[in-house]
Amino acid sequence: MNAPPPSLRLNANTVVSATCVVALLYFGREVLEPLALALILSLVLAPLVRSMTRAGLARMPAVLLSVALVATLVVGIGAVLAGQLVTITRDLPQYRAAIKTKVAKVREVVERPITRIEAELSAVAPAGAVEPVKPRRGNLAASNQPVPVEVRTPRTMKDTLGRAIALVWGPIGKAGVVLILLVFILLEQGSLRDRLVRLAGQAEVSRTIRTLGDAAQGVSRFFFSQFIVNATFGAVIGLSLGLIGVPHAVLWGVLSGVLRFVPYLGVLLAGAIIAVFVAAIDPGWTLAATCMAVFLAFELVLASFIEPKVYGHSSGLSPLAVIVSALFWGALWGPVGLLLSTPLTLCLVVAGRHVRALAPVTILLGDAPNMSDAERFHQRVLAGEADELTKDARAYVRRYSFARYCDHVLLPGLRMAVSDLGAGTIDKAQELRMRAVIANIAETVASASESGARARRKPVPLLDANIGAHLRQMREARSGRWQGSLDVPPGSVVLCAGLPSERDEFLTELLVRALREADVDARSIVAGVPQERPEGGAPGLVSTVFITYPRQDNFEQWVGAVTELRAGLPEALLVTVLLPYDEQLPKRALVEAYVDMILRSFEEGLAFVAPDRAHQA
Structure with missing residues (x-):
């Protein structure tokens, strides 16, 4: 079973620490923005640098060539955008x-309903309700005052050039800082890893190495794939718009590829800008509708078919986390934070899988909570979510087997619920609801896979506190008193036995x-109690007897039941299953003296009596 996740308790130290971190991110944005950009770009370029080094290129030439390619690409895109913007300004x-x-058409469509509503309201308004607007004295006095005149000195070429340089120098300077940081981060990648490992301490070496390995391989591969996908999307959109006849198609293609890095909102914004532009320049609406159809078709194909094959079904973040991270980083760092919101949050989520202090980030923002199937079963069974549990169980059994579902989901989850029951954290209503849900799952999920029992079943009412006895009675009601025909080949029957207790009868019925x-x-039978034997039922029909593993408090009773089974079925193999999550058990050596074999799971029992079916499962 997995270790319990860290609790999300808020105390004064946590709140103060989080506030200090947010303040540091906000007030230190001038330093942290270029550093974050360089780190993210280093993860994007890491696969390219590794490919060049594998091809025989030295580390420094590979880094310089990769950075040169990035700089050339950025400069080229900037030049294209500048040229297109100049052209579109000239063509306006x-x-x-x-x-x-x-x-005018849009204004007419928008104003017409408002005008109609205003007319209706004016018709029903009482007479004299609307008073004429009287001129204010202040306005008359203001009209008689002289108008101030401002004398401006005409701008010279030097002033205009200075303003242009000041306007451009900021982004160019930041880009230069990012490129310099990028070069040194890529060159010192090994040294930085050693420093981080040293900083974490010798006791955290393995965890630090795993964290850096996930960032260097998984995260960088995702970023690089995302860059390729978005660049392809922009190229396809630009080419398609150009073929349709939209002016400045290159600008719209580049804009679509760049804005697609902004999660969710970027695609919507790019589509809206293209739609507004095309609708403004074309007298009709056909071209705008065609452009939107092409844009949406490519986006749906890319999001539904291409992206899942390129870098998985998810970015590692839940959809809500993507929106929240975009709002958070956008509010802190503006447009740069909006572009980096998904990469930065994804890095924090990956780090939270290995660093305990960041584990709450992974739990809150990850695509799926760090919760096992057994833990999810435990929570849902306490909530009484029978429909969801049955649906999950059916899906699990279709993929694997009911034996595996018992081993990995049902019994471990039930063990957690029993622990809560012993601790007194479960009330009577929850206990009754839990019993009903478990009985319903065992009846509907397992029985639905048996031949002749595929019809839809009604929910099972819990008539008895002993779930196992209740399930056996229902099965006997369907299959007969002896749970099947006695006219079967010798050695074809497998008998499952347990002591007359709720635990043993439930485990027996599940098996x-x-x-x-x-x-x-x-x-199944209840061992250790007098039972009527079927007439015509020879002992040779039974090949294997599964008996539940004893507990410390009923070991002597279990020994008597095993002795009785040995005497009644001398040719059958006697097998027991030692479940890893059971407690208060006698030593294995004591039990081995009374049985022929000890297995460790229901799956092993299935493989023992039906190896072909177990291998298929």
Whole structure:
């Protein structure tokens, strides 16, 4: 079983620490922004650098060549965008008539309902309710005052050039700092790893290495794949718009590829900008509708089919976490934070899988909570979510087997619930609901896979506090008193036995259903009590007897039951199953003296009596 996740308790130290971190991120943005950009770009370029080094290129030339490619790409995209913006500014007068016509049509469509509502309200308003607007004295006085005149000195070429350089120098300077940091991070990658390992301490070496390995391989591979996918999307959109006849298609393609790095909102914004531009320049609406259809078709194909094959079904973040991270980093760092929101949050989620202090981040923002199937079963069975549990169980059994479901989900989850029951944290209503849900799962999920029992079943009412006895009675009601025909070949029956206790009868009934799912003729009895024997039922029909593993408090009773089974079925193999999550058990050496074999799970029992079906499962 997995270790319990860290509790999310808020105390004064946690709140103060979180506040200090947020303040540091906000006020230190001038230093942290270029550093974060360089780190993310280093993860993007890491696969390319590794490929060049494997091809025989030295580390420094590979890094410089990779950074040169990035710089060339950025400069090229900037030049294309600048040229396209200049062109679109120059061509705006040509589109002025179409823009005015479209604006008038849109205004008419928007204002018409408002005008109608205003007219209806005016018709029902009482007379004299609307008073004429009287001119204010202040306005008359203000109209008689002289208007101030401002004398401005005409700008010279030097002033205009200075303003242009000041406007451009900020982004260019930041880009230069990012490229310098990127070069040194890539060159000193090994040294940085050694320093981080040294900083974490010798006791955390393995955990630090795993964290850095996930960041260097998994995260960098995702970022690089995302870059390739978005660049391809931008190229396809630009080419498609150009073929349709949209002006400045290169600009819209680049804009679509860049904005797609912004989660969810970027694609919507790019599509809206393209739609508004095309609707403004075209007299009709056909071209705008065509462009939107092409844009949405490519986005759906990319998001539904291509992205899952390239880098998995998810980025590692839940959809809500993507939106929340975009709002958080956008509020802290503006547009740069919006672009880096997903990469930065994904790095924190990956680190939280190995660093305990960041584990709450992984739990809250990860694509799936760090919870085993047994823990999820435990929570849902306490909540009484029978439909969800049955649905999950059916899906699990279709993929594996009912025996595996018992070993990995049902019994470990039930053990957690029993621990809560012993601790007194479960009330009577929850206990009754839990029993009903477990009985319903065991009846509907296991029985649905048996031949002749595939019809939809009604929920099982819990008539008895002993779930195992209740399930056996229901099975006997369907299959007969002896749970099947006695006219069967010798050695074809597997008998499952347990002492007359709630634990043993429940485990026995689960094992019977797990074996019957694999077409094994499994039947159950209660050992250690007088029972009527079937007429015509020879002992040679039974090949194997599964008896539940004893507890410390009923070991003597269990020995008597085993002795009785030995005497009644001398040719059958006697097998018991030692479950790893059971407690208060006698030593294995004591039990081995009374049985032929000790197995460790229901799956091993299935493999013992039906190896072919177990191998298929």
